[in-house]
Amino acid sequence: MGKSTRLAFGETIAQLGEIYPNIVVLDADLSKSTMSNLFAKKFPERFFEMGIQEANMIGVSAGLALSGKVAYACSFACFITGRYDTIRISVAYTKANVRIIGTHAGIGIGEDGTTQMGLEDVSLMRSLPNFSVCQPCDEIETRELIKYSVQHQGPMYIRLTRQNLDKIFDDDYKFEFGKGVQLTEGNDAVIFATGALVAESLKASKILREKGINLQVINIHTIKPIDKEIIVKSAQECGLIFTAEDHNIIGGLGSAVAEILSENYPAKIIRIGLPDVFGESGTPEALYKKYGFDAESLAVKIETHLKKSS
Amino acid sequence: MYKHKQLQQIANELRIDIIKAISRAKSGHPGGSLSAIDILVYLFFNEIKRTKENALDPERHRFVLSKGHGVPALYAVLARIDLITYEELMNLRVLGSRTQGHPSYLDLPYVEASTGSLGQGLSVAIGMALAAKIDKKSYRVYCMTGDGETQEGQIWEAILSAPKFNLDNLCVILDYNKSQIDGYIKDVMDLEPLKAKLEAFKWNVLEINGHNFEEIENAFNIARETKGKPTYIIAHTIKGKGVSFMEDNVEWHGKAPNEKETELALQELEKLLVSNG
Numbered sequence: 001m002g003k004s005t006r007l008a009f010g011e012t013i014a015q016l017g018e019i020y021p022n023i024v025v026l027d028a029d030l031s032k033s034t035m036s037n038l039f040a041k042k043f044p045e046r047f048f049e050m051g052i053q054e055a056n057m058i059g060v061s062a063g064l065a066l067s068g069k070v071a072y073a074c075s076f077a078c079f080i081t082g083r084y085d086t087i088r089i090s091v092a093y094t095k096a097n098v099r100i101i102g103t104h105a106g107i108g109i110g111e112d113g114t115t116q117m118g119l120e121d122v123s124l125m126r127s128l129p130n131f132s133v134c135q136p137c138d139e140i141e142t143r144e145l146i147k148y149s150v151q152h153q154g155p156m157y158i159r160l161t162r163q164n165l166d167k168i169f170d171d172d173y174k175f176e177f178g179k180g181v182q183l184t185e186g187n188d189a190v191i192f193a194t195g196a197l198v199a200e201s202l203k204a205s206k207i208l209r210e211k212g213i214n215l216q217v218i219n220i221h222t223i224k225p226i227d228k229e230i231i232v233k234s235a236q237e238c239g240l241i242f243t244a245e246d247h248n249i250i251g252g253l254g255s256a257v258a259e260i261l262s263e264n265y266p267a268k269i270i271r272i273g274l275p276d277v278f279g280e281s282g283t284p285e286a287l288y289k290k291y292g293f294d295a296e297s298l299a300v301k302i303e304t305h306l307k308k309s310s
Numbered sequence: 311m312y313k314h315k316q317l318q319q320i321a322n323e324l325r326i327d328i329i330k331a332i333s334r335a336k337s338g339h340p341g342g343s344l345s346a347i348d349i350l351v352y353l354f355f356n357e358i359k360r361t362k363e364n365a366l367d368p369e370r371h372r373f374v375l376s377k378g379h380g381v382p383a384l385y386a387v388l389a390r391i392d393l394i395t396y397e398e399l400m401n402l403r404v405l406g407s408r409t410q411g412h413p414s415y416l417d418l419p420y421v422e423a424s425t426g427s428l429g430q431g432l433s434v435a436i437g438m439a440l441a442a443k444i445d446k447k448s449y450r451v452y453c454m455t456g457d458g459e460t461q462e463g464q465i466w467e468a469i470l471s472a473p474k475f476n477l478d479n480l481c482v483i484l485d486y487n488k489s490q491i492d493g494y495i496k497d498v499m500d501l502e503p504l505k506a507k508l509e510a511f512k513w514n515v516l517e518i519n520g521h522n523f524e525e526i527e528n529a530f531n532i533a534r535e536t537k538g539k540p541t542y543i544i545a546h547t548i549k550g551k552g553v554s555f556m557e558d559n560v561e562w563h564g565k566a567p568n569e570k571e572t573e574l575a576l577q578e579l580e581k582l583l584v585s586n587g
Contacts, residue, residue: 056433056467063437093424094415
C-alpha cells in the first residue's frame, strides 16, 4: 500500500516551497489532516492559519493570488467547496491562481460519516467557468500534479483522499494535464476511473482477466478539461462502457463522460458512484463493499453486464 | 494634493456622471453610488493618487469596492482619471462593455477584484495586504464595504482575521448610509453598537462624516500612521447624497431615474456646481 494522496500533497508542496517563493498555503484548522502542516513547519512566513473560516480563507487566497502568489487553500473537500459563492466570484470570476485543495474526498474517509465526506464537490467545481478539476490516483501522480499546478494559469480544484492508496505509477511517471492515462489493454469493456477507484478498477481488471475478460482501465486525473479523444477512442474500441468514482453519480466523472459520448459517440454508459444518496459511517472497506466500489464488486458488476449484453 | 474645494467640485461633477450613466442604463444603484462618491474622490485623488501611469504598477496602493453595486461611482472616478473613457462610463451595463453592472476584474483590471456578491471583497483585500507584508512592500490596501453587506457572515470572519495578522496596511471604509433594499439597516438587521463591536475585534476604529473632506483626510492620515492593527473608518453618509428626492430614501437603492427624474436630479446637481465653484 502506498501513501494517501493528501500526504503526497503535503510532502510535495513542502518541497516546492523551496523552489518557488511565490507559493503560499492557507488552512482552516485542518492542517494536520490536509497535511499542509508539512509546509507550515518549513515556511511559517508563507503559511496562514485562518481558523475555522473557509469562506474568508478562500477570499484571502484570491487576494494573495491577485498579488502574484500561487495560493493553496486547504480543507476537507466538503467544507471548502461548500463556500461555493466565494469560490465562484472571488476566485473563478477573477481567474485567480488559487488551488482549492479538497482532502477527505468520498466515502473512503470511513467512520466520520456524511458530514465530513466530499461527495458532491466535483459536480460543484466542474460547473464553474475558468476552473480545472483534477483528482490524482496515487502518490506519484499527486506529486507530479502538484508540481504541475504551480505553473498552471487559472484556478484549480484538486481532490485528495484521506485513505492510503496503492502505488500505481513508477517514479518516472510523467503527468500530462488534461490527458487520460490508459493503464490496461482490453476491448471487452472499458472503465473510466478517477481517484481511489483507479486502484480498485485495476484490481478488478486482474480478477476479470483470469476469467478471460479483458477490461481496459483508463485513469482520468483531469476531470475538467476532460480528455475527449481518449474517451471516444476507448468507447469505440470496447463494447461496454463504465465510469467509476467515489462521488455522487450526478455531476462527476460519470456525467462528464456521458456529456462527451452523447455528443460524439452515443453509447450506453454504466455509471458507478453513489446513487444520489449521502454516505454513512463505517470502515472504508465496509463502505466500499456496500456501495460496490471495491474490486470484487466492480468485477462482478462488469461481468454481469457483459453476460447480459452478449 | 487637491484642495478640498476642488475635490468637492469633482465629486459633484461625478455625481452628474453617475446619474447620467444610471439613467442611460435604465438600471443601477444611485443611492449607494452617491453616498460613496465623496470618499472615493478623496481616496483616488489625494490618498492612493491613482493615475494612468501607476494603475497597474505592482507597487500601487489597492482599492477594492466590496459593495460592488456602488460601481457607477468607481467607474465615474476611473473615467475622470482616463482609465476608462467617458463613453465607457455612459455604456454602463451595455452588452460588450467593460463597465459591467458589478465590478468584473477580468473585464476591467482597475477594479482589482470581482465583487457584487456581498461580503467577499474584504477577504480579498486582506489577501492583498498579506501579500504586501510577506513581500515587504509598502503599498496599502483600501476596501469600501457597505452597511447592508456587513450583515454577511464572511465579513465578520474577515473582521476577526485581519487583526491577527497585524495588517496596519489595511484600511476599511464603511459607507454607512443606513439603508438597504428592504429598508433601514436598523430594521432589517441592526449593526449597532458597531464601533464597540469593531473595537472588541481589535481594530483601530474611527468615526467620521463621509461627506466632509476635512474628516476624510484626517481619518486616512490616522489610518496611515496607526501601526500594528488595521483601521476601520465608519463613514456616516447619506444615501442618494446631492439629489434631494433620493436622499435617505430607501426607494432609490437600486432604481434608475426616469427621464423627468433625471432632469430634476441634474438640475439640482448643477446648482451645487455653481454654488461651489
